[in-house]
Amino acid sequence: xxxxxxxxxxxxxxxxxxxxxxxxxxxxxxxxxxxxxxxxxxxxxxxxxxxxxxxxxxxxxxxxxxxxxxxxxxxxxxxxxxxxxxxxxxxxxxxxxxxxxxxxxxxxxxxxxxxxxxxxxxxxxxxxxxxxxxxxxxxxxxxxxxxxxxxxxxxxxxxxxxxxxxxxxxxxxxxxxxxxxxxxxxxxxxxxxxxxxxxxxxxxxxxxxxxxxxxxxxxxxxxxxxxxxxxxxxxxxxxxxxxxxxxxxxxxxxxxxxxxxxxxxxxxxxxxxxxxxxxxxxxxxxxxxxxxxxxxxxxxxxxxxxxxxxxxxxxxxxxxxxxxxxxxxxxxxxxxxxxxxxxxxxxxxxxxxxxxxxxxxxxxxxxxxxxxxxxxxxxxxxxxxxxxxxxxxxxxxxxxxxxxxxxxxxxxxxxxxxxxxxxxxxxxxxxxxxxxxxxxxxxxxxxxxxxxxxxxxxxxxxxxxxxxxxxxxxxxxxxxxxxxxxxxxxxxxxxxxxxxxxxxxxxxxxxxxxxxxxxxxxxxxxxxxxxxxxxxxxxxxxxxxxxxxxxxxxxxxxxxxxxxxxxxxxxxxxxxxxxxxxxxxxxxxxxxxxxxxxxxxx
Amino acid sequence: xxxxxxxxxxxxxxxxxxxxxxxxxxxxxxxxxxxxxxxxxxxxxxxxxxxxxxxxxxxxxxxxxxxxxxxxxxxxxxxxxxxxxxxxxxxxxxxxxxxxxxxxxxxxxxxxxxxxxxxxxxxxxxxxxxxxxxxxxxxxxxxxxxxxxxxxxxxxxxxxxxxxxxxxxxxxxxxxxxxxxxxxxxxxxxxxxxxxxxxxxxxxxxxxxxxxxxxxxxx
Numbered sequence: 001x002x003x004x005x006x007x008x009x010x011x012x013x014x015x016x017x018x019x020x021x022x023x024x025x026x027x028x029x030x031x032x033x034x035x036x037x038x039x040x041x042x043x044x045x046x047x048x049x050x051x052x053x054x055x056x057x058x059x060x061x062x063x064x065x066x067x068x069x070x071x072x073x074x075x076x077x078x079x080x081x082x083x084x085x086x087x088x089x090x091x092x093x094x095x096x097x098x099x100x101x102x103x104x105x106x107x108x109x110x111x112x113x114x115x116x117x118x119x120x121x122x123x124x125x126x127x128x129x130x131x132x133x134x135x136x137x138x139x140x141x142x143x144x145x146x147x148x149x150x151x152x153x154x155x156x157x158x159x160x161x162x163x164x165x166x167x168x169x170x171x172x173x174x175x176x177x178x179x180x181x182x183x184x185x186x187x188x189x190x191x192x193x194x195x196x197x198x199x200x201x202x203x204x205x206x207x208x209x210x211x212x213x214x215x216x217x218x219x220x221x222x223x224x225x226x227x228x229x230x231x232x233x234x235x236x237x238x239x240x241x242x243x244x245x246x247x248x249x250x251x252x253x254x255x256x257x258x259x260x261x262x263x264x265x266x267x268x269x270x271x272x273x274x275x276x277x278x279x280x281x282x283x284x285x286x287x288x289x290x291x292x293x294x295x296x297x298x299x300x301x302x303x304x305x306x307x308x309x310x311x312x313x314x315x316x317x318x319x320x321x322x323x324x325x326x327x328x329x330x331x332x333x334x335x336x337x338x339x340x341x342x343x344x345x346x347x348x349x350x351x352x353x354x355x356x357x358x359x360x361x362x363x364x365x366x367x368x369x370x371x372x373x374x375x376x377x378x379x380x381x382x383x384x385x386x387x388x389x390x391x392x393x394x395x396x397x398x399x400x401x402x403x404x405x406x407x408x409x410x411x412x413x414x415x416x417x418x419x420x421x422x423x424x425x426x427x428x429x430x431x432x433x434x435x436x437x438x439x440x441x442x443x444x445x446x447x448x449x450x451x452x453x454x455x456x457x458x459x460x461x462x463x464x465x466x467x468x469x470x471x472x473x474x475x476x477x478x479x480x481x482x483x484x485x486x487x488x489x490x491x492x493x494x495x496x497x498x499x500x501x502x503x504x505x506x507x508x509x510x511x512x513x514x515x516x517x518x519x520x521x522x523x524x525x526x527x528x529x530x531x532x533x534x535x536x537x538x539x540x541x542x543x544x545x546x547x548x549x550x551x552x553x554x555x556x557x558x559x560x561x562x563x564x565x566x567x568x569x570x571x572x573x574x575x576x577x578x579x580x581x582x583x584x585x586x587x588x589x590x591x592x593x594x595x596x597x598x599x600x601x602x
Numbered sequence: 603x604x605x606x607x608x609x610x611x612x613x614x615x616x617x618x619x620x621x622x623x624x625x626x627x628x629x630x631x632x633x634x635x636x637x638x639x640x641x642x643x644x645x646x647x648x649x650x651x652x653x654x655x656x657x658x659x660x661x662x663x664x665x666x667x668x669x670x671x672x673x674x675x676x677x678x679x680x681x682x683x684x685x686x687x688x689x690x691x692x693x694x695x696x697x698x699x700x701x702x703x704x705x706x707x708x709x710x711x712x713x714x715x716x717x718x719x720x721x722x723x724x725x726x727x728x729x730x731x732x733x734x735x736x737x738x739x740x741x742x743x744x745x746x747x748x749x750x751x752x753x754x755x756x757x758x759x760x761x762x763x764x765x766x767x768x769x770x771x772x773x774x775x776x777x778x779x780x781x782x783x784x785x786x787x788x789x790x791x792x793x794x795x796x797x798x799x800x801x802x803x804x805x806x807x808x809x810x811x812x813x814x815x816x817x818x819x820x821x
Contacts (some may be wrong), residue, residue: 134629230780230783232783379655502777503778505780507811578675
């Protein structure tokens with residue numbers, strides 16, 4: 001086990017000191033031993049969608065009061081999270097400090113105010129050097145110092161962004177930082193020893209994973225990890241590419257290894273190379289560093305690396321760059337360990353690098369949730385009024401864009417891992433109808449997403465349309481069901497093949513989600529993604545549900561044998577009894593959904 | 603130009619002597635980048651005039667560098683769509699470059715005088731045209747940015763490749779139009795031999811919000 005790093009460097013990417021930080025170990029599925037698992041998705045309120053940078057101490061206290069008046073805390077909404085815009089622009093004596101005009105009493109006082117009212121206190125930071133709004137108070141290099149002050153401020157939750165990150169071309173970072181997260185263009189490798197020589201060209205290697213390719217010019221390029229920030233790229237499957245060589249050598253021994261390469265500093269072509277001998281299960285990384293720059297991306301040079309040990313017979317040599325994921329994991333791990341060391345309270349870690357580095361693969365090791373895309377809206381509110389949001393958008397800012405990706409990520413989530421985070425809710429923003437708000441709530445609850453409200457709660461009254469949506473106890477109960485299983489898409493009207501894994505962004509469709517619950521029931525949600533009414537046979541059979549959910553279903557045997565079912569609509573309250581084992585909806589208004597709790601009748 | 607200097611201009615000219623309420627959020631000694639100017643102008647516009655945002659910001663979607671930053675997309679898109687801050691090129695707003703004092707004064711002038719604003723033309727969704735490969739060769743010589751996508755199966759693409767094309771089968775585009783990862787300002791040429799499959803793919807792309815899609819087929 002590696003020593004716990006609690007301070008990252010601003011001069012170079014972290015050295016990887018333990019296998020648990022490497023891509024080779026991502027599939028192990030085990031969180032770091034210090035991480036508390038078994039937590040259901042967080043619920044609460046976050047200042048960003050509601051007030052943007054005009055959040056303030058006064059507004060936050062008013063929101064806390066409203067949460068109690070609206071009895072939202074009783075329903076589970078307890079985290080009150082201050083997003084960006086609350087620190088001084090610069091550290092004071094190296095420490096984080098409150099913005100004095102907006103937060104005059106400081107954060108400890110605010111934490112006390114919340115804790116006295118049975119609420120929990122969340123804050124926000126960034127693994128880079130600056131926060132997204134610009135304040136030069138990012139945690140890079142200051143994790144221990146920041147964890148100490150967060151402990152003084154008694155926080156319960158920390159959302160951590162990745163703007164201005166030094167070791168990748170993240171938001172606001174230099175594009176050239178991609179030199180760290182992409183391998184150079186590779187023409188080949190040379191292995192030799194007295195009496196043995198072999199030159200292996202790229203085309204003689206095998207590309208594994210996804211993303212890398214061999215050009216017409218005969219070299220391998222785009223060896224790195226897909227950037228997951230924008231819509232369109234699936235989160236499922238291997239998201240990195242490697243160039244793999246198989247080589248036979250006549251005897252055990254030390255061989256010279258050199259690599260023929262050309263560097264770049266942009267997404268697709270970088271300068272950082274990782275070389276491993278052997279397969280991932282037992283790899284030996286023999287090189288993991290920047291290579292000296294060459295004159296250009298097609299200006300190849302040959303460099304001798306340190307000699308390597310090879311065994312007589314077949315050997316595998318892999319050239320790759322998993323640093324996009326590994327650098328980011330190390331940075332979040334630094335914050336995780338620092339908080340663990342300093343905080344008396346349990347602090348939830350909300351990873352917010354927008355899905356860029358495929359956090360669904362590694363986030364579970366240190367975090368409680370991971371954002372999967374860029375923001376759900378860019379038009380956030382202020383103290384002058386609500387912002388706006390959309391149902392459909394060509395980019396990430398819409399309910400359906402976030403849903404499309406999250407809905408095929410159910411296998412990445414769980415009680416022993418953490419949760420996919422399709423961003424905070426936009427209920428209460430302009431541009432969202434009541435139907436859309438209700439379907440949005442259904443989606444986020446079925447998908448075990450964190451439920452973070454983002455409206456000015458002073459505009460909500462108990463019993464009004466918005467309150468009835470966010471306060472529906474039986475729908476919230478799905479999100480907070482103790483079995484902790486994210487719904488699976490068991491039907492998609494556009495594709496029969498693997499509806500649970502196919503990334504579909506064509507919104508002219510109906511989806512059906514199935515979620516097994518702890519008490520043996522199954523929740524079914526029928527969703528019309530389009531803005532127009534749809535009529536048809538939107539159905540799923542008991543057999544298909546059981547086949548796709550498999551051993552996740554409690555009392556699967558009962559389900560197989562059941563001759564009749566009770567269906568309760570969680571919005572109308574209506575209960576129907578049926579002997580048909582095909583669950584069907586024949587019409588759905590635009591953006592509408594039907595949510596049923598299905599029990600077997602005994 | 604420094605941010606502090608720009609704040610001075612905002613406070614004395616736009617805000618009639620009142621304090622810019624967001625001033626504490628800025629490092630006054632830092633250079634004024636275009637994205638900072640966009641945010642500050644947007645905030646000042648709201649503070650002084652309570653001017654409504656443009657609901658239709660589709661014209662800004664062609665600006666590729668806008669979306670590098672979730673924080674400032676909205677402010678830059680609004681300043682662009684209102685005609686207060688022009689883009690550097692049709693594809694690049696110029697988010698991260700420094701603003702000159704002359705430009706800064708010009709932005710403020712446009713903010714305060716509606717008749718001086720020059721809003722960009724709204725995005726015209728082009729009807730889907732059908733052209734031949736030869737006609738396409740002629741068009742792309744003067745095209746700003748374009749992509750040629752072969753929507754046939756991988757086997758067909760291998761057997762009879764089309765120069766400079768990327769193979770993304772129609773089925774993939776139909777299910778996930780965004781898999782092409784194109785910028786909204788690009789012209790997308792979709793090829794398939796007879797035009798039938800590329801027609802389906804084109805429709806899916808249009809529905810997903812891509813405004814410039816052309817069906818390409820053999821002569």
